[in-house]
Amino acid sequence: MAAPQKNRSVLLGRLPLPERNHLADALRTETVGGVLLLAAAVAALIWANTPLKDGYESISAFHLGPGALGLNLSVQHWAADGLLAVFFFVAGIELKRELVAGELRDPKAAILPVVAALCGMAIPAVVYTAVASSGGGSLQGWAVPTATDIAFALAVLAVIGTALPSALRAFLLTLAVVDDLFAILIIAVFFTSQLNFVALGFAVLGLAVFRLLLWKGVRGWYVYVPLAVVNWALMYNSGVHATIAGVAMGLMLRCHRHDDERVSPGEHIEHLVRPLSAGLAVPLFALFSAGVSLSGGALSDIFRRPETLGVVLGLVLGKAIxxxxxxxxxxxxxxAELNPDLKWPDVLAVASLAGIGFTVSLLIGELAFGGDPVLGGEIKAAVLVGSLIAAVLASILLKLRDNKYKKLCAEEDRDEDQDGIPDIYEQDDPAYHLRMAAILEAKAAEHRRRAEVASGRTTGDDGPA
Incomplete structure (x- = not known):
């Protein structure tokens, strides 16, 4: 009697069609946002390294907002604490959706991105700590190289034109969602200043009201937007980083569909807010955070100072490893076992993309070294250099696998019966096989007719020659 075989799940296997369609919509927005993010970062670098740099510094340091409410902030702080709350709100919705309808809903499937994300954050932190401690540098920046910027990573894919299989794209997206979750926890636990318990209590109360209104089915942006702004302001004044409010409200949205719904409320709001996040909030944050001096001396110092070298090596090597x-x-x-259509070099290419840590790495760098403007600027430059090196290495690896990717994507997208559903998702449908048999018979008949025309036995529809 043969020994029973173990049931093994396919690692990075083909996605269900609804998940694949949702992924395609999300990637289109993230890719456009990544291109805008890249453009904003380049603009900031040019602005900060030209004779116009004084204007850049003046605008970044310009304060506005109601001081009586503790919100008289600089433009740079509004971008980091205010606009990024929108980014983390979308991240919260995406995380909730992954938990109830995506890759994280099945604990067995969730093991992969969770383990990959944890290792992808732990190893860069270890690399930074080892480099910084061996050189006598500050250990405050251990969390800087732990984050992944999904928008920037997808922008790299768009620029180099790689036809990455949907399973690997989904892995990268899910990995980044889990990565964002742990980055949020790091910010909340390690970068929270002295707590104002009164403001924190009111913030928790405001979030409870937000949840109650959702549970009661109250509709109207004019209710939720003002409440969200109040919750954000209370969270900011509590000493907890204000972006935590965005994540909390995103997680409260319902992301599973009822029978009479085409999309869930969470998916609908994500569809509305994601362009605002990817097209405005994150690029403006990059514009006022990436403007650092990159003179020849400053660039060489990145590879000599232990803190900045630790960030670069953490992003480039630590993340990939x-x-x-x-x-x-x-x-x-x-x-789990690797999809037989994929190879480990494919996984390595995607893993190297995780070293692009731009947005959240810049934010953590500001939190870690906010009291030291000089070192803080050098850390920003290290994040930019490390992300650039990771992007270049990932591009090379992806290009080497490009032809394989194109064949896989062509197979995924093939739709012989022209019904709008890729054939690979209909292989178990009897009606699909009947349609395909009819299509093949029609093609065979056409081939025979053309062969007869070529041999001179017929002239087509006009009868025998």
Whole structure:
């Protein structure tokens, strides 16, 4: 009697069609946002390294807002604490959706991105700590190289034109969502200043009201937007980073569909807010955070100072090793096995993209070294350089796999019966096989007719020659 075989799940296997369609919509917005993010970062660097740099510094430091409410902030702080709350609100919705309808809803499937994200954050932190401590540098920046910027990573894919299979794209997107979750926890736990318990209590109360209104089915942006702004302001004044309010409200939205719904409320709001996040909030944050001096001396100092070298090595090496190693561990010690259509170099190429840490890394750098403007500027430059090196290496690896990707994507998108559903999703449908048999018979008949025309036995529809 043959021994029973273990049931193994496919690692990075084909996505269900609804999930694949949602992924395609999300990637289109994130890719456009990533291109805008890249443009904003380049604009900031040019602005800060030309004779117009005084104007850049003046605008970044310009204060506005009601001081009586503790909100008289600089433009740079409004971008980091205010606009990024929108970004984290979308991240909260995406995380909620992944938990109830995406890759994270099944604990067995969730093991892969969770392990990969944890390893992809732990190894860069270890690399930074080892480099900084060996050189006598500050350990405050250990969390800077732990984050992944999904918009920038997808922009790299768009620019180099790689036809990445949907399973790997979904892995990168889910990995970044889990990465954002742990980055939020890091910010909340390690970068919270002295707490104002009164403001924090009112912030919790405001979030409870937000949740109650959602539970009661109250509709209208004019109710939720003012309440969201109040919750954000209270969270800011509490000492907890204000972006936590955005995440909390995003997680409260319902992301599962009822029978009479085409999309859930969370998906609908995400569809409305994601362009605002990717097209405005994040690029403006980059514009007022990426403007650092990149003179020849400053660039060389990045590779000599232990803190900045730790950030670069953490992003370039730590992220790739951590994500790839975490994925390998999941395949080695769980029931998951790699999709036979993919190879480990494919996973390494995507893992190297995780080293693009731009947005959240800049934010954590500001929080970690806000009291030291000189070192804070050098850390920003290190984030930019490390992300650039990671992007270049990832582009090279992806280009080497480009032809394989194109074949896989062509197979995924093939729709012989022209019904709008890729054939690969209909292989178990009897009606699909009947349609395909009819199509093949029609093609065979056309081929025979053309062969007869070529041999001179017929002239087509006019009868025998």
């Amino acid at each position: 951590g994500v790839f190693g975490g994925t390998w561990l999941a395949a080695r010690f769980t029931r």
